[in-house]
Structures are given as structure tokens and as C-alpha cells.
Amino acid sequence: MKTKIAVANGDGIGPEIMSAVLSIFEASNVQLEYEFVEMGKSYFDAGHSTGMTALAKETIEKLGILFKGPMETPKGKGVKSINVTARKVWNTYANQRDFRTLNGVDTVFSKAGIPINLTIIRENIEDTYGGIEHLLTYDVAVGRRIITRPGSEQVIRYAFEMARRKGYTKLACGHKANIMKLTDGMFLEVFYEVAKDFPEIEASDIIVDDLCMKLVSRPEIFQSIVLTNLQGDIVSDLCAGLVGGLGFAPSANIGDNISIFEAVHGTAPDIAGKGIANPTALLLSGISMLRFLGDSANAARIENALLYTLEQGIHTGDFGDKSVPASNTTEFANAVIANL
Numbered sequence: 001m002k003t004k005i006a007v008a009n010g011d012g013i014g015p016e017i018m019s020a021v022l023s024i025f026e027a028s029n030v031q032l033e034y035e036f037v038e039m040g041k042s043y044f045d046a047g048h049s050t051g052m053t054a055l056a057k058e059t060i061e062k063l064g065i066l067f068k069g070p071m072e073t074p075k076g077k078g079v080k081s082i083n084v085t086a087r088k089v090w091n092t093y094a095n096q097r098d099f100r101t102l103n104g105v106d107t108v109f110s111k112a113g114i115p116i117n118l119t120i121i122r123e124n125i126e127d128t129y130g131g132i133e134h135l136l137t138y139d140v141a142v143g144r145r146i147i148t149r150p151g152s153e154q155v156i157r158y159a160f161e162m163a164r165r166k167g168y169t170k171l172a173c174g175h176k177a178n179i180m181k182l183t184d185g186m187f188l189e190v191f192y193e194v195a196k197d198f199p200e201i202e203a204s205d206i207i208v209d210d211l212c213m214k215l216v217s218r219p220e221i222f223q224s225i226v227l228t229n230l231q232g233d234i235v236s237d238l239c240a241g242l243v244g245g246l247g248f249a250p251s252a253n254i255g256d257n258i259s260i261f262e263a264v265h266g267t268a269p270d271i272a273g274k275g276i277a278n279p280t281a282l283l284l285s286g287i288s289m290l291r292f293l294g295d296s297a298n299a300a301r302i303e304n305a306l307l308y309t310l311e312q313g314i315h316t317g318d319f320g321d322k323s324v325p326a327s328n329t330t331e332f333a334n335a336v337i338a339n340l
């Protein structure tokens with residue numbers, strides 16, 4: 001029997017890359033059935049304050065899995081990012097981003113023969129992302145940062161369980177507890193409390209600025225890192241840069257009842273509608289969704305086809321050997337399909 005999931009095409013390049021990924025799923029005979037939901041910028045414009053229709057919300061809550069393209073947040077005051085709202089409304093407290101060296105995607109590290117295989121777990125709903133800000137005077141703006149013990153524990157426990165599942169031997173906690181002694185201090189304290197339940201995993205901590213320096217000089221020394229929301233946001237984009245850029249960065253927002261799978265990148269308005277976007281990050285997110293749903297056979301088959309396609313030097317315009325003509329989104333997807 002097919003598993004039903006909710007799918008939102010997204011804005012900008014979203015529909016182009018979603019269609020490419022679903023064509024690969026279809027060719028691999030993935031046993032999924034899609035309910036397309038109405039979510040994104042045009043729904044803000046149509047007066048839905050959350051950026052989605054009531055039916056979309058109901059469908060996602062019923063099915064528990066949302067596979068989504070990137071969505072644009074209208075600029076200006078009073079409008080909350082649909083992505084942040086979705087994470088909050090459905091309590092998807094852990095954001096998992098896996099970064100690995102991909103043959104065919106040249107980076108400083110791949111050229112030096114240094115392989116990267118690294119997972120960042122970012123706390124996804126607390127910290128400064130509540131957007132609790134106000135003006136004290138015309139010249140003084142104040143923002144609040146909220147870190148809670150239960151909120152920290154659920155994401156840190158998820159990070160240790162993920163490390164165990166993946167066979168990692170090390171998990172580091174990135175923080176700034178030397179300065180933010182109460183907020184980051186609490187996150188760090190909870191980290192070492194939870195670590196006691198995972199004696200086989202070596203737990204360590206590192207101050208976030210030192211972490212950034214080490215990530216860009218010796219990324220191979222890390223396996224998995226858990227961080228608070230804002231620091232995790234910045235560090236995970238840094239890690240995307242280590243493996244070739246945003247076109248290769250998948251993301252899963254995990255909650256107890258609802259999980260959202262999407263690429264890290266945004267709607268790429270500069271190339272939207274041209275049919276040239278790189279679908280790899282969304283495809284990698286889709287592969288991790290298949291694994292999450294227990295379909296490891298299709299996940300492995302599609303992943304191998306993708307890796308082989310990249311190794312063949314087939315690439316979209318945002319990466320790869322410039323002397324080899326770039327494929328468009330559909331040609332790239334068809335090359336993956338041919339390699340299944």
C-alpha cells in the first residue's frame with residue numbers, strides 16, 4: 001500500500017525542482033501518494049495570514065509528513081516567515097542537516113583529499129526565533145532569547161539518538177556559554193545530563209567561534225554537532241559551503257507528530273522560471289525522507305544514481321566543470337533516472 005504524504009511545491013524555483021525530484025521518485029517506483037497542499041507566498045497575498053489554507057494545515061496534520069519546496073516570505077513588518085511558522089506550529093524541534101563530500105562536486109577539501117561526513121542538529125523553535133523584539137527608545141532595540149530545559153532536552157536527546165543510529169562515535173555541543181551563561185549555560189548543562197544515557201558516544205563541547213575556525217580548517221575531525229537555533233543556522237550554512245554550497249544541503253525538520261523535509265536553500269528568485277536550478281538538495285532531502293519512512297531500498301537506489309550522475313561530471317550551472325556544458329533541471333533529473 002502506498003504511503004500518503006503532503007507535498008507543497010513552494011515558490012520561485014520550488015515547482016521546477018519538486019517536479020524533477022518527483023519524476024525521479026516515479027522512475028524508481030517509490031510507493032508514495034501525494035496530496036498537494038496550498039502553501040506559499042501567493043496564499044499570504046490571498047489573505048491567509050499563515051501563508052497556507054486551512055485545508056493545507058489539516059492535510060499536513062493528518063498525514064504527518066510534508067515534503068516542501070522553498071517558500072518566499074513577503075518582505076516587511078507584520079509578516080512571519082512561513083517556514084518559521086510551520087516549524088513552530090508543528091513543534092518540529094530538531095533540524096537535521098547532513099553534509100558530505102560528493103564526488104564530482106569540487107571543493108577545497110575534496111581537492112585536498114579530505115572527506116567530509118558531518119551532521120548538524122540545530123534546535124529549531126526556541127532562541128531568538130520567537131522574534132520577541134521591541135524598541136525601548138527610538139535609539140535602543142531589545143530582543144529576547146528564550147532557551148528552556150525541556151526544549152533543549154528534546155533536541156539534544158534527538159541528536160544523541162541520531163548519532164547512535166548513524167553509528168557515529170562523537171557528538172559535540174557548540175555554544176557560547178562563556179558569555180551567555182544562563183541561556184547557553186542551560187543548553188550545555190542539559191547536553192551533559194543527556195550524554196550520561198549514551199555512554200558509547202563521546203560527548204564534548206566547543207565554543208562556537210572556535211568551532212567555526214576548526215570547521216573551515218579541519219572539518220574532518222567532527223562527526224555530529226548540536227547547537228541552539230541561531231548559532232546552528234549560521235554554522236549549518238557554513239557547513240553547506242564546505243561541501244559545495246546550498247545546492248547540496250538537505251534538511252529535515254523533525255517533530256514527534258509531524259516532520260518536514262526540504263532543501264536548505266531558498267526560492268532563488270534570480271534564476272526562477274528559467275528551468276536551470278539544481279535539484280540535488282531537494283533530492284537529498286527526499287532521500288532522507290524515504291529513509292525516515294522506512295524505504296531504505298529506494299533511498300539507496302536513488303542516492304547511488306545521484307552519486308554516479310555527479311561522478312560522471314553531469315552538472316547544473318551552479319557547480320561543476322565549466323568546460324562541460326551545464327544541464328538544465330530536467331536534463332539533470334533525466335540523467336539520474338537513466339542511472340537508476
Ligand code: NAD
Binds near residue numbers: 268270
Ligand atoms: P536563496 O537560497 O534563494 O539564493 C541564494 C543564491 O543561491 C542565489 O544566487 C540562488 O540563485 C542560488 N541558489 C539557491 N538554490 C539554488 C539551486 N537549487 N540551484 C542553483 N542555484 C541556487 O537565498 P535568498 O536569495 O536569500 O532567498 C530568497 C527567498 O527564499 C527569500 O524570500 C527567503 O525568505 C526564502 N527562503 C526560503 C527558505 C525555505 O523555504 N526553507 C530558505 C531560505 C530562504
